[in-house]
Amino acid sequence: MSKITIDQKSVKTLFSEKKADFLIPDYQRPYAWGEKECQTLWDDLFLFAFPENNCDLFNGDDEYFLGPIVTFKNDEGKLEIIDGQQRLTTLMLLLRAFYAKYGSMKDDKAIKTSKMIEQCIWKTDEFGDPDKTALKINSEVATDKQKDEFLNILKTGVIPDNASSSYANNYRFFQQKIVSFQSEYSDWFSKLPVRIMNNCILLPIEAESQDTALRIFSTLNDRGKPLSDADIFKAQFYKFYSSKGQKEEFIQRWKDLEVLCDSIFHPITGTPMDEIFTRYMYYERAKQGIKSSTTEALRKFYEKNTYSLLKKDETFDNIIDLANFWNDVQNQSVERFSDRVLRRLFVLNYAPNGMWTYFVSVYYMANRNAAGSLDDEKFFDFLNKITAFIWAYAVTNPGVNALRTPVFAEMINIVNGQPVTFEGYLFHTQQVQNALNNYVFSNNRxxxxxxxxxxxxxxxxxxxxxxxxxxxxxxxxxxxxxxxxxxxxxxxxxxxxxxxxxxxxxxxxxxxxxxxxxxxxxxxxxxxxxxxxxxxxxxxxxxxxxxxxxxxxxxxxxxxxxxxxxxxxxxxxxxxxxxxx
Incomplete structure (x- = not known):
């Protein structure tokens, strides 16, 4: 059983701990909160700290729950954030805006408040003094070009006039709110950041592994968009192409692939990007000679040997090529396919299950030429054969799981250049005729x-x-x-x-x-x-x-x-x- 650590903590306690070393990993989506979310957070915190607009009604034992933070400790000892990136980032910007104001004030309460905030934002020495070059949070979000802007704001408290990222806009928003607050509620000014740090509560959930953390996130998160397997794969590709000096090219190609997959695939579960990785997975399974009818989870397959498959030059190119092939299938491209092939593909789109898409993906990857073309005669024969087999199997052996055994064996034959014969799974004429005569072809089947x-x-x-x-x-x-x-x-x-x-x-x-x-x-x-x-x-x-x-x-x-x-x-x-x- 995976070990999980759960411990309710105040903002100050969580951020000021020595082990607090948060990392927004590269597979996370970019920071997305805007003024609307920041306004809601500010209003909620103000109402909590000053109930009924009265500073004296606040009870020191009151708590305001900000939500869970799901992390796991990676190989470098950093707490990778799986859930809570948006609120952690925003809280850091809010605290930094308070610090920018309090840091220039000389009274005792301001100095004490500044000291509390310092311990939340920067790593400190044994005396509690901050090292302002060492933040408690870092970001490696792959496609977020402004992530350095976020880190510079935390380090310096300064933003260029032309900065327009969500980080910069939200930081300015909090600065303006703090100025207005000080002007309107000068007697309460010292209390707001202290009450936020001491009485606003987070629920850090530290999992033993990334996989456990992702499962926890999926269970907890019924509103946000959970990380997909493709998000994890994007991070691995990003590291690989960054090491080759091709970071920007990769980011653009990935975005183009996302747009393409969104237009082609509409899976019942998972994302459109997960779907193209799934179809490609069957080709790689076949190359590895895997006949097992039990298929691994998508991420489990790709994470083998520390994601070695995603660290090959040809993998991303192959996936893009496969997506373009399916785009031409979807658009019924007469440039790529003959009319008779398009007619066969139309019929397969009404197949009783989706196994044909994996079968055809393997065939394409194994038989395409340098221009991405297939031999029309051979492809037409292949489509006819798998149509006949899949249709007959659906009547005589209902259930897609039963189909996996013969199909997976033929996938291996395909990548090895052998013809598809379904040897060992041939049908008897009377068997098929009896099955068809006795089958109830109701509309819901x-x-x-x-x-x-x-x-x-x-x-x-x-x-x-x-x-x-x-x-x-x-x-x-x-x-x-x-x-x-x-x-x-x-x-x-x-x-x-x-x-x-x-x-x-x-x-x-x-x-x-x-x-x-x-x-x-x-x-x-x-x-x-x-x-x-x-x-x-x-x-x-x-x-x-x-x-x-x-x-x-x-x-x-x-x-x-x-x-x-x-x-x-x-x-x-x-x-x-x-x-x-």
Whole structure:
């Protein structure tokens, strides 16, 4: 069990301790508090120190809780701040603003107050005298260009007139507040900083390791944006590229990558940047020959051997290249991909799980040429094969975890230049046919839309659709019709694949509860009763049905269902996934 130290402390006690040596690490986000947050803090502290605007109502035993500070002691003995960077930084600026004022005053209370503040801001000798070159806090925030400005403010109390960072603006704000306070409440002036230092409470939580500290932060923080794995990786890259004299170039490339990933990925958990690191991780796992179906947490994988993978020249370049590849997939780039490949990628976007994205990432990284291109014929064959396998596996072996074992083995084959065969995981024809016949293709199962998308794009006349299209599942023989007429001899046919198709959401809403002849009008489009143009569907099969038949009956459902199932089995056979035994 990880060791955690928790000990409530006043601002003065925490900051003035000999062990107080705080570090804002390079993976933290830049300082973000502005005047609004500083105004709130000032108002809260004032109301606490002078209840009901009365200095004498303050009880020396009262405490004001400022929040937790989560840290861990790094290898250099410094307390790396995982949570609390914003409030610690702001408190330091506030204390420094008080010190700038009190340091020039000669009365006893001012001198004593200055002495208290000195012990909070600077490291001191055994007599309590400050070394004004040694601050109690340091910042290494990777992309914060003004961090040196923060440290200079603490050291000197002076800011250039043209300084415009959040540090400088907040420091000026506190200076102005202190001047106004002194002018309006001169009799109370000596009490405010003392009451802040003695009676405002922080809850320092010191964890044994960075990992434990991050877990604590995630548990405590239900409002702020927690540090992602990618933030930790950014820090490692920053150190690596700084040592090569490429710090500024790295910062810009990282920002560009963040913007790109934000536009491509929308993961349910984690950040868009975490997603690209995850997809790249599977390529590196395959290169290392890792077949285990148990995947390590993202940061655990990259932190091996003190983040050695992130200290290689090619890693960041590869990740950027992979992100650009997925951007072209998302944008359906005709410059990079042929129409037939784009059609296969469209179908895979409706896969029953996300494993295909890792599979394709590994394939791309292992087979790209110097220009980032893939052999179209081989890539097309690969996409067909993994579509057939993933779809069949979703029906016969439900659950993405079951899919990992065969896919991880094939990822290793890919990086070793071997063809993808799924040897050892081939299907028997009767097994697949029975599974498809008995499977309940309800709308809430992802594989239902997957099968329908595959089927619609088996039609050579089906045009490529935009990935932005909102497609829903259409019951060609309406459920409402069955409820009213009870005309199906087998009620299960209403939910069979033979009765379902893809249809644009805007049309699906209007065509929901009509007889087929009425639905066909919506499929085909044209003019409505008010002579307004109504766009039809782009699903070729529905257009053909609407043009060729006047009704869609139970016999049509059964026949179409058989066509889909036998068509899929034939697709599997064509991709070499059916055993001859």
């Amino acid at each position: 992802a594989i239902t839309k997957s099968m329908l998308t595959w089927w619609e794009f088996q039609n050579p006349g089906q045009e490529l659709l935009s990935l932005e299209n909102a497609l829903e599942i259409e019951h060609i023989f309406a459920r409402k019709r069955q409820e009213l007429e009870q005309s199906l001899s087998n009620p299960r046919n209403i939910e069979s694949l033979g009765n379902k198709a893809l249809l644009e959401k805007r049309i699906n809403i209007r065509a929901a509860d009509y007889h087929f002849a009425d639905k066909a009008k919506y499929y085909l489009g044209g003019e409505n009763s008010r002579k307004q143009k109504r766009e039809g569907t782009k699903i070729k099969e529905l257009l053909d049905l609407a043009a060729q038949i006047s009704d869609f009956t139970e016999a049509d459902i059964v026949q179409r269902n058989a066509k889909i199932i036998f068509g899929f089995i034939d697709f599997m056979h064509g991709n070499g996934l059916l055993s001859e035994e």
